[in-house]
Amino acid sequence: MKLDARIPEGPLDQKWTRYKNSVRLVNPANKRNIDVIIVGTGLAGASAAASLAEMGYRVKAFCFQDSPRRAHSIAAQGGINAAKNYMNDGDSVYRLFYDTIKGGDYRSREANVHRLAEVSTNIIDQCVAQGVPFARDYGGLLDNRSFGGTQVSRTFYAKGQTGQQLLLGAYSAMSRQIGKGNVKLYNRHEMLDLVIVNGKARGIIARNLVTGELERHSAHAVVLCTGGYGNVFFLSTNAMGSNVTAGWRAHRRGAFFANPCFTQIHPTCIPVSGDHQSKLTLMSESLRNDGRIWVPKFKEDAEAIRAKKLKPTDLPEDRRDYYLERRYPAFGNLVPRDVASRAAKERCDAGFGVNATGEAVYLDFSAAIMRYGRTEATVRGIHNASEDQIRELGEKLVEAKYGNLFQMYEQIVAENPYKTPMMIYPAVHYTMGGIWVDYELMTTIPGCYACGEANFSDHGANRLGASALMQGLADGYFVLPYTIGNYLADEIRTGAISTDTPEFAQAETAVRQRLEALLSANGSNPVDYYHRKLGKIMWDKCGMGRNAEGLKQAIQEIKALRAEFDKGIKVPGSMKGMNPELEKAARVQDFLELGELMCIDALTREESCGGHFREEFQTEDGEALRMDDTYNFVSSWKFTGDASNPALHKEALIYENIKVSQRSYK
Amino acid sequence: MSSENMTLKLKIWRQKDSFEAGKMVDYTITGVSPDMSFLEMIDVLNDDLIRKGDDPVAFDHDCREGICGMCSMFINGEAHGPNRGVTTCQLHMRSFNDGDTIYIEPWRSQGFPVIKDLMVDRGAFDRIIQAGGFISVNTSGRTLDANAIPIAKEDADTAFDAATCIGCGACVATCPNSSAMLFVGAKVSQFALLPQGHPERKERVVNMVKQMDEEGFGNCSNIGACEVQCPKNISIEVIARMNREYFGALVKPEN
Numbered sequence: 001m002k003l004d005a006r007i008p009e010g011p012l013d014q015k016w017t018r019y020k021n022s023v024r025l026v027n028p029a030n031k032r033n034i035d036v037i038i039v040g041t042g043l044a045g046a047s048a049a050a051s052l053a054e055m056g057y058r059v060k061a062f063c064f065q066d067s068p069r070r071a072h073s074i075a076a077q078g079g080i081n082a083a084k085n086y087m088n089d090g091d092s093v094y095r096l097f098y099d100t101i102k103g104g105d106y107r108s109r110e111a112n113v114h115r116l117a118e119v120s121t122n123i124i125d126q127c128v129a130q131g132v133p134f135a136r137d138y139g140g141l142l143d144n145r146s147f148g149g150t151q152v153s154r155t156f157y158a159k160g161q162t163g164q165q166l167l168l169g170a171y172s173a174m175s176r177q178i179g180k181g182n183v184k185l186y187n188r189h190e191m192l193d194l195v196i197v198n199g200k201a202r203g204i205i206a207r208n209l210v211t212g213e214l215e216r217h218s219a220h221a222v223v224l225c226t227g228g229y230g231n232v233f234f235l236s237t238n239a240m241g242s243n244v245t246a247g248w249r250a251h252r253r254g255a256f257f258a259n260p261c262f263t264q265i266h267p268t269c270i271p272v273s274g275d276h277q278s279k280l281t282l283m284s285e286s287l288r289n290d291g292r293i294w295v296p297k298f299k300e301d302a303e304a305i306r307a308k309k310l311k312p313t314d315l316p317e318d319r320r321d322y323y324l325e326r327r328y329p330a331f332g333n334l335v336p337r338d339v340a341s342r343a344a345k346e347r348c349d350a351g352f353g354v355n356a357t358g359e360a361v362y363l364d365f366s367a368a369i370m371r372y373g374r375t376e377a378t379v380r381g382i383h384n385a386s387e388d389q390i391r392e393l394g395e396k397l398v399e400a401k402y403g404n405l406f407q408m409y410e411q412i413v414a415e416n417p418y419k420t421p422m423m424i425y426p427a428v429h430y431t432m433g434g435i436w437v438d439y440e441l442m443t444t445i446p447g448c449y450a451c452g453e454a455n456f457s458d459h460g461a462n463r464l465g466a467s468a469l470m471q472g473l474a475d476g477y478f479v480l481p482y483t484i485g486n487y488l489a490d491e492i493r494t495g496a497i498s499t500d501t502p503e504f505a506q507a508e509t510a511v512r513q514r515l516e517a518l519l520s521a522n523g524s525n526p527v528d529y530y531h532r533k534l535g536k537i538m539w540d541k542c543g544m545g546r547n548a549e550g551l552k553q554a555i556q557e558i559k560a561l562r563a564e565f566d567k568g569i570k571v572p573g574s575m576k577g578m579n580p581e582l583e584k585a586a587r588v589q590d591f592l593e594l595g596e597l598m599c600i601d602a603l604t605r606e607e608s609c610g611g612h613f614r615e616e617f618q619t620e621d622g623e624a625l626r627m628d629d630t631y632n633f634v635s636s637w638k639f640t641g642d643a644s645n646p647a648l649h650k651e652a653l654i655y656e657n658i659k660v661s662q663r664s665y666k
Numbered sequence: 667m668s669s670e671n672m673t674l675k676l677k678i679w680r681q682k683d684s685f686e687a688g689k690m691v692d693y694t695i696t697g698v699s700p701d702m703s704f705l706e707m708i709d710v711l712n713d714d715l716i717r718k719g720d721d722p723v724a725f726d727h728d729c730r731e732g733i734c735g736m737c738s739m740f741i742n743g744e745a746h747g748p749n750r751g752v753t754t755c756q757l758h759m760r761s762f763n764d765g766d767t768i769y770i771e772p773w774r775s776q777g778f779p780v781i782k783d784l785m786v787d788r789g790a791f792d793r794i795i796q797a798g799g800f801i802s803v804n805t806s807g808r809t810l811d812a813n814a815i816p817i818a819k820e821d822a823d824t825a826f827d828a829a830t831c832i833g834c835g836a837c838v839a840t841c842p843n844s845s846a847m848l849f850v851g852a853k854v855s856q857f858a859l860l861p862q863g864h865p866e867r868k869e870r871v872v873n874m875v876k877q878m879d880e881e882g883f884g885n886c887s888n889i890g891a892c893e894v895q896c897p898k899n900i901s902i903e904v905i906a907r908m909n910r911e912y913f914g915a916l917v918k919p920e921n
Contacts (some may be wrong), residue, residue: 008812010684043847047805051804051805054804054805065734065736066726066736066785066787066788066789067735067789067791067833068734068789069734069735069792070728070734070736070834071731071734072728072729072734074729074733074734074735075729075733075734077733084812084813086813096726119807122807124812125807125809125811125812126803126806126807126809127812128809128810128812128862129801129809129810129862130801130803130862131801131821131825131831131856131860131862131863132921133823133826133856133860135822135826136816136817136819136822137819138819139816140816140818140819141813141816142813154779158829159826161733161830164830164832165826165829168829169841169866171795172795172799172800172801173800173803173805175792175795175799176795176800176802178792178794178796179796179798181795187789188793206863210781236739239728239729239730239734240727240728240729240730241728274699274701276701276702276706276709276710278705278706278709278730279730279731281731282731302847313846407684407751408731408732408756411732411749411758412703412750412756412758413755414758414760455687455855464872477805477807478805478807481805505772505780515691515918518705524717526712526713526716526717528709528713533905550669550903570716570717570718570720572719572722573721574717575683576820577683577782578683578724578781578782580722580724581716581722600670605693631846632831
């Protein structure tokens with residue numbers, strides 16, 4: 001099978017306009033007879049559900065949480081990018097496009113990324129119209145800040161709760177359609193299989209998590225907005241329930257999985273505190289606007305700090321190493337995430353880490369506090385302000401910008417980050433890889449779409465900060481509503497789709513047998529025991545640094561762990577009623593297959609790019625060394641029936657508008 | 667001050683499903699580290715229960731960083747436990763002492779039926795939002811430019827403060843009247859403070875309050891416990907604003 005991304009003809013900045021002008025439409029009377037299933041209610045899912053229902057389609061929305069408002073988009077902190085150029089700092093659609101391609105280390109599609117940059121401005125307009133309370137300046141206009149990998153300020157924000165505010169906007173829009181009866185909501189439902197009839201996606205098998213019943217749901221198209229798979233690492237910044245199951249089940253039914261090894265390790269997370277740890281907490285990238293990252297310059301100081309004999313605030317400036325500012329003077333603390341993460345790992349591996357485990361660096365706000373304090377004192381006409389007064393004024397301003405983040409930090413670590421620098425370390429955060437989609441966001445299964453983090457499309461090998469919210473909403477509000485019509489135009493004569501068919505029966509039986517097998521294994525270890533083991537293999541061998549030998553070992557270890565899991569797992573209870581352990585078991589079973597695919601993908605890609613850092617392929621300075629002649633393609637994997645032997649299909653990446661070059665942030 | 671290795675007595679509400687009666691059950695847990703979160707402590711308990719062949723404690727949780735609003739435990743008689751401005755998942759065991767007895771119950775309200783153990787059904791909150799917690803604007807990409815209407819920073823900030831509600835239901839759980847007015851008032855206030863919300867402000871408040879009443883939530887009698895236990899520190903000023911909006915809508919129903 002040759003992968004065809006179906007990118008429209010024409011100049012880059014005309015492709016989307018031309019596409020929209022020529023795409024087939026479905027008239028309003030026909031839309032009323034067409035059902036669309038949307039799985040997941042985060043930014044992509046909620047915005048798609050709202051938009052499609054407004055257009056007249058009959059939508060069924062599914063989420064495993066108790067309410068659609070819980071989806072993990074809610075936890076996004078820092079902001080959302082848009083090429084509004086309100087700051088008059090030289091921004092444009094082209095620059096956002098260029099920054100995203102470059103930030104992704106030249107491993108994404110030009111046409112998709114340009115479309116994303118084009119619709120970015122509509123997103124802000126739409127959200128403001130919905131009543132999303134973005135931060136404003138004293139003139140009443142919208143405020144912006146900077147994020148990593150850019151030299152402009154194009155990030156719109158709502159304190160450190162931008163994801164929450166955007167999700168609640170989309171949730172409100174969807175709720176309005178639920179109230180009108182245009183969206184039917186299935187909360188506490190989990191998709192466990194995709195049903196294919198005559199080669200087309202025609203529905204799903206979902207488990208009602210309250211009653212435990214398996215349900216059949218049919219539709220003319222199925223849209224997966226099911227987020228990323230970072231929880232394959234066990235410890236990540238994802239929510240506990242975030243999982244790959246919907247996507248993986250679609251993959252097993254024929255949807256190709258693209259670039260699975262492209263995972264984002266976020267540089268600024270709260271370090272691991274002990275074996276009991278269940279998840280990691282992000283400290284927003286926006287903090288790198290004002291926080292300076294450093295470790296001690298001398299090992300003896302690092303040792304003294306680790307032994308708690310020395311306080312970081314007592315270490316003089318000339319004994320500190322602001323290593324990002326030193327290595328990357330042009331971007332400083334605002335280098336992209338992959339670069340910042342590797343730099344932190346490099347310093348910690350070299351023995352300069354600052355917490356008990358040696359795996360932490362400082363994120364220090366003292367300079368910003370004093371800078372803001374001095375400005376504020378001047379504004380208020382206090383000319384002889386004391387150091388303490390300046391610090392107090394500065395702390396107030398920092399609190400206004402990042403208050404909730406500082407509070408979160410203090411809750412977890414029990415240290416006051418206004419007084420002593422934060423300790424941070426990289427953690428798994430986002431997955432650029434995902435289900436392969438074409439320009440229309442359709443997977444390799446006709447009628448099955450993937451939006452948001454669940455697809456692979458826009459971020460290449462590394463996502464820039466504040467671009468996940470942008471992509472989720474772009475897909476759901478402004479892309480899918482056009483592209484899905486091109487497929488559904490052929491479905492106007494199909495009529496209602498019966499669930500009383502052999503295909504639905506077969507899929508339901510398969511799900512039932514799978515869950516029964518998990519329940520009857522009757523081993524001795526809970527699900528988390530295996531999940532932690534898988535996570536450790538992935539973090540050690542397919543994490544920030546990877547090499548061929550480690551990946552080969554990881555593949556063998558995961559295979560062995562899978563066999564162990566099938567026999568050794570202990571899942572209490574039954575199919576009937578609420579059973580969270582059974583839910584987890586099915587999710588981890590899918591992670592155990594995905595993990596192997598990620599390692600196979602990482603082993604196959606013999607180059608370094610973005611978040612995929614193969615230790616064998618680096619420049620003299622330790623930067624990622626791409627192999628553009630041989631690896632300038634999307635690795636798209638087909639499930640063959642044997643998780644250990646997937647088939648690779650390549651989609652060549654063609655750059656017509658951007659000159660591919662070595663990424664430099666120096 | 668908590669020790670590095672605590673032993674705690676837990677009294678946890680166990681209830682098989684919505685139909686059967688529940689009861690408090692005693693457990694002892696050892697080896698609790700002060701750095702653990704409260705939910706990680708429950709994870710350890712569940713691990714032990716599963717290994718022994720017992721049914722683990724069912725509880726709602728997802729983001730574990732205080733923003734999704736899913737976790738919902740009533741700890742020692744307080745929604746989200748003894749600390750202020752935090753959710754259950756942000757509570758750490760350093761807030762307890764070796765030898766403590768901790769009572770853990772679900773949210774209790776007519777509007778929040780128990781599904782299992784500590785898990786409740788908060789669908790009522792979704793239905794209140796569906797009744798009017800939105801601004802009627804379709805997706806078009808052709809709305810006004812986002813900067814077309816300046817909004818005073820103070821109004822935008824106050825609207826934001828109200829909008830930070832996570833819909834966890836602690837306000838209902840802690841209120842002797844099981845009132846949902848802090849939740850409803852927060853959403854009403856967010857939109858009442860913004861010009862975009864004005865065209866529908868009257869029907870919005872009337873419809874949301876009607877749904878709130880139908881769900882069986884009680885009225886506010888100015889006790890103020892909700893704002894004390896709200897993990898996002900939402901002020902009961904939002905209830906006052908909702909009441910003003912409501913009476914305004916009744917006196918002069920058209921916009």
